Amino acid sequence: xxxxxxxNYDLDDACYRVRLVASCCDLPVELRNVDMFPGMxxxxxxxxxxxxxGRLPILETADVTLRHTGAILLYLAGLDPQKRLLPTEASALxxxxxxxxxxxxxxxxxxxxxAISIMDLPGDGxxxxxQTRALLRIMEDHMSAQEIKGLSFFAGEEITxxxxxLFPAFALSRDCNIDHDAFPxxxxxxxxxxxTPGFVVMPGIPDYH
Amino acid sequence: MSxxxxxxxxxxxxxxxxxxxGTAVHGAEIxxxxxxxxxxxAWEDRCPHRGMKMSFGFVRGxxxxxxxxxxxxxxxxxxxxxxAHPDLEVPPSICVTRYAVTEAGGMIWTALPLGDMPExxxxxxxxxxxxxxxxxxxxxxxxxxxxxxASEVSQxxxxxxxxxxxxxxxxxxxxxxxxxxxxxxxxxxxxxxxTRLSLLDQFATLRRNVESPLxxxxx
Numbered sequence: 001x002x003x004x005x006x007x008n009y010d011l012d013d014a015c016y017r018v019r020l021v022a023s024c025c026d027l028p029v030e031l032r033n034v035d036m037f038p039g040m041x042x043x044x045x046x047x048x049x050x051x052x053x054g055r056l057p058i059l060e061t062a063d064v065t066l067r068h069t070g071a072i073l074l075y076l077a078g079l080d081p082q083k084r085l086l087p088t089e090a091s092a093l094x095x096x097x098x099x100x101x102x103x104x105x106x107x108x109x110x111x112x113x114x115a116i117s118i119m120d121l122p123g124d125g126x127x128x129x130x131q132t133r134a135l136l137r138i139m140e141d142h143m144s145a146q147e148i149k150g151l152s153f154f155a156g157e158e159i160t161x162x163x164x165x166l167f168p169a170f171a172l173s174r175d176c177n178i179d180h181d182a183f184p185x186x187x188x189x190x191x192x193x194x195x196t197p198g199f200v201v202m203p204g205i206p207d208y209h
Numbered sequence: 210m211s212x213x214x215x216x217x218x219x220x221x222x223x224x225x226x227x228x229x230x231g232t233a234v235h236g237a238e239i240x241x242x243x244x245x246x247x248x249x250x251a252w253e254d255r256c257p258h259r260g261m262k263m264s265f266g267f268v269r270g271x272x273x274x275x276x277x278x279x280x281x282x283x284x285x286x287x288x289x290x291x292x293a294h295p296d297l298e299v300p301p302s303i304c305v306t307r308y309a310v311t312e313a314g315g316m317i318w319t320a321l322p323l324g325d326m327p328e329x330x331x332x333x334x335x336x337x338x339x340x341x342x343x344x345x346x347x348x349x350x351x352x353x354x355x356x357x358x359a360s361e362v363s364q365x366x367x368x369x370x371x372x373x374x375x376x377x378x379x380x381x382x383x384x385x386x387x388x389x390x391x392x393x394x395x396x397x398x399x400x401x402x403x404t405r406l407s408l409l410d411q412f413a414t415l416r417r418n419v420e421s422p423l424x425x426x427x428x
Contacts, residue, residue, distance in 0.1 A: 141413055144340045148405045174265070181231045181264075182343035182391075184223035191228065206276055208267040 004029045004076075007050070007058040009036035011118075013111055013168035014069045015057040016202040020164050021073050024198035025080035037119050070104040073161050085161045095155040099162035103169070107135055110169040110176075117176040129176050136170060136183060143185035152192055159196055167193050171205045211235075215309075215331035216367045217316040217381030217393045220338030224249060224317060229273060231264030234321065236386040239308065240264040241317055244271040244284065251319040252286060253306040263305065314368075315395045316381045333368060336379050336395035339405060342412050346419045348382055348390040354419040355380065355392075358411065373408060376400055 004022070008015045008031045022029040034056055035041040043054040051058045051067040059066045059075065066072045077085040087093045113128035115121045142154065154162040170186050173179075180187055193199065194208075201207045218232050219241050229242035231254050238254035240263040248271075254262045256275040265276040272281040272289065280303075281290040288303035309320035314333025320326065344351050352369070356362050359371035359378070367382045381393030394412060396405070 141409075145406060145409055148339075148402060148409065179231055181233070181385075184220065184230065184341050187228070187230060188223060188225060191225065206267075 002061045002063065005032055005060040006030070007032050007034050007042075007047070007056055007060070009034050009042075009056050011203055012036060012056055013114070013172055013202070014055075016168055016205075017069055017165055018057045018059065018072050018076070019202070020167070020200060021076045021085065021161065023200045024085060024164065024196055025076055025082075026198060027076055027079055068104065070100050070165070073100070073165060077161050085159065085164065087155060087158065087160055092156045092160070096160040096162045099154045100165050102135075102138075103162070103165035107132075107166070107169045110135065110173070113176040114172055125176075129178065132169070132173065132176065133178050136173060136178065136186065139166060139170065140183045140186050143189050147185055147188070153189070159193065163189070163193050168202075168205070175204055212321050212367070212384065213325075214366050215311070215318045215320050215327060217318050217383055218251060219317045220341050220393050220395070221249070221312050221315050221317055222338045223341065227268045229264050229266060229268055231262055232383075232391075233385050234319065234323070235384055237323055238262065238264075239319060239323075240273070241310075241319075242268055242273050244268060244273075246271060248284065249310050249312055249317050250284060251308045251310040251317070253308070253323075255305070256280060257288070257303055257305060314379055314381070316393050318381075331368075332365075333381075334379060335398075337398045337400070339394040339396055339408060340412075342392045342394060342416060343385070344390050344392065344416050344419055345388065346390060346423055347388060348384045350419050350423070351390045351392060352382070354415050357418075358415055373411060374404070376404055376408060378408075 006018055006029045036056060041047060042056050048054060053067060057069060057072060059072045066075060087096055109128050110132040112123055113132045116123045116125045116128060151157050153159050170190055216234055218239060224230060224241055224243045226243050226247050227245045229240055232239050232241060239251055240254040241251050243249050254264050256263055258280050259277050261275050261277040263273055263275060266274050271284050274281045279292040280288055282305050283289045286305040286307045287301055288299045291297055291299055308323050309326045311318050311330055313331045315336045315338040318331050355371060359373045362369055362371040369380045371378050376396055379395045383391040385391055
């Protein structure tokens with residue numbers, strides 16, 4: 001199989017999503033650790049050549065260079081012979097994509113809120129935290145409805161890429177002072193995500209075992 | 210007037226065996242957790258070691274462990290194990306404060322004032338938990354909102370019964386703090402799925418209607 005190289009920063013939640021999908025799909029990935037903070041190595045000339053957007057994660061293979069988390073996740077899930085994180089049915093697939101876009105686009109504010117809180121980066125802390133909380137509430141409302149329908153995950157009965165893409169924003173929310181008290185449905189869902197074979201943690205997400 | 214007696218702090222089905230969650234009543238932080246045997250507990254949400262919230266920790270059998278240093282407490286709130294000193298017989302004076310706890314009507318309850326142990330159990334009819342709705346508003350505003358959409362609204366202590374559409378509901382009222390409330394929504398177990406989903410929507414609308422005037426006033 002083609003060699004997968006992930007340009008990675010351990011504390012970055014987008015890089016964590018990639019590591020998590022790779023682990024759940026049993027795909028070996030070679031990590032190249034990047035000094036994102038405080039070194040800002042992702043905007044150094046060699047990295048800007050790889051990704052002019054100046055961001056991580058970047059996934060490199062002999063054939064492709066991918067620099068959007070969603071695209072990387074889709075690629076990895078597609079490489080998995082068992083396709084365990086990809087629904088085949090059209091509606092479930094579309095729902096997965098809907099939440100994947102939510103995670104990549106809307107929820108990017110949670111990454112910003114967390115970076116402001118823990119790395120003291122510039123930005124509007126209170127505003128980004130309030131936006132993150134409002135988005136987590138949308139997720140809580142959805143999972144409350146899913147539970148009533150007897151569905152355990154965001155896009156249906158089975159775990160998909162959507163759940164993995166959404167998980168870090170909830171699991172790390174305490175880093176920007178958003179507690180889990182008001183999200184009972186997300187607490188139960190996060191427990192199911194944790195129980196997925198191959199699940200791994202990152203700094204800030206405790207391993208209970 | 211300060212509230213006394215039983216108050217609901219969670220829906221039973223959302224505190225799975227082997228899990229913990231944080232909540233607050235009138236600003237006092239509480240950890241509600243369920244041991245793997247299924248018994249619920251409500252304690253002060255504070256590890257006596259370094260003050261870490263116990264709700265950040267994890268449940269192991271009938272113990273709950275603190276996330277910081279793994280100190281484990283048994284169901285009486287007494288510290289039993291300190292991982293950094295595995296051979297130490299832990300002094301029995303290291304304890305987390307326990308509060309009254311019981312389950313009735315699909316909800317987990319504690320009693321006010323915290324530490325009070327009422328002799329009589331809360332009187333709540335057998336119901337299914339729908340969801341706990343957390344609202345950024347004082348409880349008075351939430352109650353006023355409920356009265357605008359439901360009929361036959363009647364309150365006894367921290368419980369209200371009300372009818373929404375055709376469905377008889379029992380709502381548990383929790384004052385989280387002066388500006389935050391929780392409604393623990395329960396309904397009869399034979400309520401059809403479509404009705405449950407419609408009620409979810411109606412309560413989400415209620416939350417929006419209760420919160421938006423407060424948000425506008427704050428701006």
